[in-house]
Amino acid sequence: MGGAQSTKKHDIIRVLTSETTLDEEDVVIARVDDLEIGKRGEDETGQRSDSATASKRNGITIALDGVGNEMKLSNTSLKTILSDVSGVIESGSMAAVMGPSGAGKTTLLDLISQRKTEGIIHGRVLFDGVVPTLSAIKKYTAYVPQTEAFFGPATVYETVLFAAMIKLPGTSREDIEQKFEMVEHVIDQMGLSKCRDTKVGNHVIRGISGGEQKRLAVASALCTSNPRAMFLDEPTSGLDSTMAAEVIKSLSRLNREDGRTLIVTIHQPSMHVFQHFTKLCLLQDGKLAYFGKAGHNPMEFFVAQGFPYEPGFNIAEYFIDTISVSDHGCTAYYQSSALSRENLAKVAEITSLNLPMNAMTINTESSANGKGKDSPYAHDSLTELRIMLRFKDAPRWRDGMFWFTRLGLYSILACLLSAFFYQQKHTPSGLLNINGIAFIAIILPTFMAQVHVEELKFERELYTRHFHDSYYRPSNFIASKIIGELPMTVITAVSFSSILHWAVGFNSEPEAFFFFCLVNFVTFTIAQLIGCTVSATLPGDVGPASVLPMFSTLNMLVGGFFIRASTIHDAWQWLYRVSFIQWAWSAVMVNEYTNGDGTPRQFYDHCGSPTGGLDELIEQISLPESSLRLLRLFFTRQTECDPISGDSVLRTFSLEDRNRWMSLLYASISIPVYLITFYFGVSRVRHEKR
Numbered sequence: 103m104g105g106a107q108s109t110k111k112h113d114i115i116r117v118l119t120s121e122t123t124l125d126e127e128d129v130v131i132a133r134v135d136d137l138e139i140g141k142r143g144e145d146e147t148g149q150r151s152d153s154a155t156a157s158k159r160n161g162i163t164i165a166l167d168g169v170g171n172e173m174k175l176s177n178t179s180l181k182t183i184l185s186d187v188s189g190v191i192e193s194g195s196m197a198a199v200m201g202p203s204g205a206g207k208t209t210l211l212d213l214i215s216q217r218k219t220e221g222i223i224h225g226r227v228l229f230d231g232v233v234p235t236l237s238a239i240k241k242y243t244a245y246v247p248q249t250e251a252f253f254g255p256a257t258v259y260e261t262v263l264f265a266a267m268i269k270l271p272g273t274s275r276e277d278i279e280q281k282f283e284m285v286e287h288v289i290d291q292m293g294l295s296k297c298r299d300t301k302v303g304n305h306v307i308r309g310i311s312g313g314e315q316k317r318l319a320v321a322s323a324l325c326t327s328n329p330r331a332m333f334l335d336e337p338t339s340g341l342d343s344t345m346a347a348e349v350i351k352s353l354s355r356l357n358r359e360d361g362r363t364l365i366v367t368i369h370q371p372s373m374h375v376f377q378h379f380t381k382l383c384l385l386q387d388g389k390l391a392y393f394g395k396a397g398h399n400p401m402e403f404f405v406a407q408g409f410p411y412e413p414g415f416n417i418a419e420y421f422i423d424t425i426s427v428s429d430h431g432c433t434a435y436y437q438s439s440a441l442s443r444e445n446l447a448k449v450a451e452i453t454s455l456n457l458p459m460n461a462m463t464i465n466t467e468s469s470a471n472g473k474g475k476d477s478p479y480a481h482d483s484l485t486e487l488r489i490m491l492r493f494k495d496a497p498r499w500r501d502g503m504f505w506f507t508r509l510g511l512y513s514i515l516a517c518l519l520s521a522f523f524y525q526q527k528h529t530p531s532g533l534l535n536i537n538g539i540a541f542i543a544i545i546l547p548t549f550m551a552q553v554h555v556e557e558l559k560f561e562r563e564l565y566t567r568h569f570h571d572s573y574y575r576p577s578n579f580i581a582s583k584i585i586g587e588l589p590m591t592v593i594t595a596v597s598f599s600s601i602l603h604w605a606v607g608f609n610s611e612p613e614a615f616f617f618f619c620l621v622n623f624v625t626f627t628i629a630q631l632i633g634c635t636v637s638a639t640l641p642g643d644v645g646p647a648s649v650l651p652m653f654s655t656l657n658m659l660v661g662g663f664f665i666r667a668s669t670i671h672d673a674w675q676w677l678y679r680v681s682f683i684q685w686a687w688s689a690v691m692v693n694e695y696t697n698g699d700g701t702p703r704q705f706y707d708h709c710g711s712p713t714g715g716l717d718e719l720i721e722q723i724s725l726p727e728s729s730l731r732l733l734r735l736f737f738t739r740q741t742e743c744d745p746i747s748g749d750s751v752l753r754t755f756s757l758e759d760r761n762r763w764m765s766l767l768y769a770s771i772s773i774p775v776y777l778i779t780f781y782f783g784v785s786r787v788r789h790e791k792r
């Protein structure tokens with residue numbers, strides 16, 4: 103029963119990779135296998151002869167032909183990071199790239215996967231005999247970086263599921279069911295069943311262990327394209343020996359069962375871990391010290407050079423110690439060795455094939471999405487957005503921090519402000535306070551935008567990683583972020599506005615209340631976009647942290663409250679014109695001091711009453727406000743107390759000609775403006791260098 107199920111799962115995976123089983127592919131595989139290196143590849147993995155067929159089908163033969171990299175240093179001199187690395191990693195191999203720190207392991211992995219774009223790059227890397235395009239690499243291979251970024255609130259299952267949904271083509275019911283099954287299979291395969299429903303975790307959420315994170319990274323990579331080759335940068339770093347062994351065991355199973363080619367950079371693995379590798383590439387200062395079979399072969403190679411091996415000593419440690427003490431003797435020895443010549447011959451065999459582009463096992467077609475040959479994305483834009491909203495952003499709603507940093511913080515702030523501005527009278531000093539609290543309500547979200555700066559700083563790593571792997575388009579990252587957050591922005595704006603509106607005693611007309619909510623919704627959205635723009639555009643921590651307060655202060659100064667609009671210096675008039683703060687504040691001010699019909703409100707709170715207790719008496723009579731006003735007028739001597747007109751307050755701030763809807767419209771223009779800057783930051787600014 104279990105066997106039948108497992109066969110079915112393998113069938114599903116085969117179905118999902120059907121685009122790689124082209125007829126042409128078989129022809130070329132046959133040609134590569136005809137070569138001696140193909141046979142050797144099988145010999146090397148002789149203990150798993152039944153997987154050899156799978157190796158031919160699923161793995162990729164990777165040939166390194168004089169690969170090197172030089173970096174220009176600031177003093178214009180060149181630093182050689184990697185020099186003349188040649189050799190063949192046969193399809194279905196599990197290769198370890200080892201060497202002391204700084205030897206060039208990551209650089210080699212980055213060059214193979216075309217992630218390294220810096221400096222001068224020498225030589226070429228061939229996949230099944232041809233130099234692949236970047237989109238072919240993205241389609242057929244997966245790269246698992248040393249430090250993986252995850253979405254903390256999502257569970258292990260949700261993380262893998264999102265990878266499968268967004269990266270694998272197909273949206274029919276059958277496709278979706280297959281993806282669900284594949285996810286279950288991969289979770290099982292990577293030994294993650296125990297923590298399937300545990301949150302991945304981040305700097306605030308306690309999540310899965312380091313080893314589980316490494317395996318989750320591999321599981322996600324497996325689901326993105328069912329890759330034929332995987333490149334893993336230090337998958338065991340930071341793990342204890344048991345966890346490291348578990349990770350490598352899972353990788354080894356992956357390699358055995360599905361015949362994928364795995365290239366793994368690794369630091370001094372234990373004997374137990376080292377025995378899983380079939381191929382070894384040893385580097386010292388960017389040069390090869392050994393390139394060939396793993397197992398006992400490298401030991402014999404070094405013993406032959408006169409470096410004795412003490413039985414029982416960790417073999418990987420022996421290699422590293424040996425090449426470190428040899429002072430480049432080992433790299434010189436390798437270059438003149440028969441092994442080096444043999445490796446060069448294997449590479450020459452492959453390069454001499456001169457395979458045509460249309461007959462390669464690695465082709466450049468996009469992943470069957472029918473949306474253009476060169477599109478690296480699995481879905482059209484709308485489907486992609488739907489998947490993101492459903493599978494990427496949904497877990498956020500379970501995150502307490504998400505609620506606290508929006509609804510929680512704004513509600514607390516509204517209560518705090520209410521304590522200071524509780525029930526203001528419409529007296530001269532009360533009206534001054536009302537103007538002040540209206541301004542604070544408008545400027546507050548700009549300071550609170552720091553929340554979005556911080557959040558995106560962590561998300562930046564994740565989206566950089568997702569962009570590398572063409573998970574989704576930058577525009578959809580932005581769209582999902584804004585749309586996904588929209589309900590929370592509405593809830594927060596309504597809650598903040600309700601508390602403040604009631605506590606302060608703003609214009610009590612229902613329409614005025616809804617308008618106040620609307621203005622707050624607009625300013626919250628703009629503030630979110632500003633925070634995201636700052637974080638996406640400015641690299642590092644210092645830039646975003648210093649720009650936002652500067653931006654908020656400048657906007658505050660031209661907001662029209664602290665400095666009267668007419669007295670703002672000419673040099674800053676442009677900022678006054680474009681500042682959403684002043685437009686939003688004027689919208690709130692006009693809303694506060696004008697009746698629904700556009701007439702100015704009149705305030706009598708400052709007027710005394712000749713008959714003591716008149717106000718209290720009037721308040722007990724339930725009459726419309728206009729009748730109450732008449733009553734007050736009747737009992738109050740007009741000559742002694744003119745009402746304060748809303749118009750006069752607006753005039754004080756040069757706002758008498760403003761219309762609240764037009765003001766809100768002008769404030770809202772900042773939304774598309776900051777959307778564009780956010781898009782620019784996300785799509786154009788790189789935060790990591792390769």
Ligand SMILES: Nc1ncnc2c1ncn2[C@@H]1O[C@H](COP(=O)(O)OP(=O)(O)OP(=O)(O)O)[C@@H](O)[C@H]1O
Nearest residue numbers: 173181183201202203204205206207208209210220
């Ligand atoms: N952009 C760069 N400019 C200058 N030197 C660089 C650059 N990138 C890498 N290097 C240097 O190249 C060498 C190889 O770096 P790489 O990260 O490939 O080593 P590694 O073997 O992976 O090291 P580790 O095991 O410590 O991760 C190092 O000495 C590093 O300082």
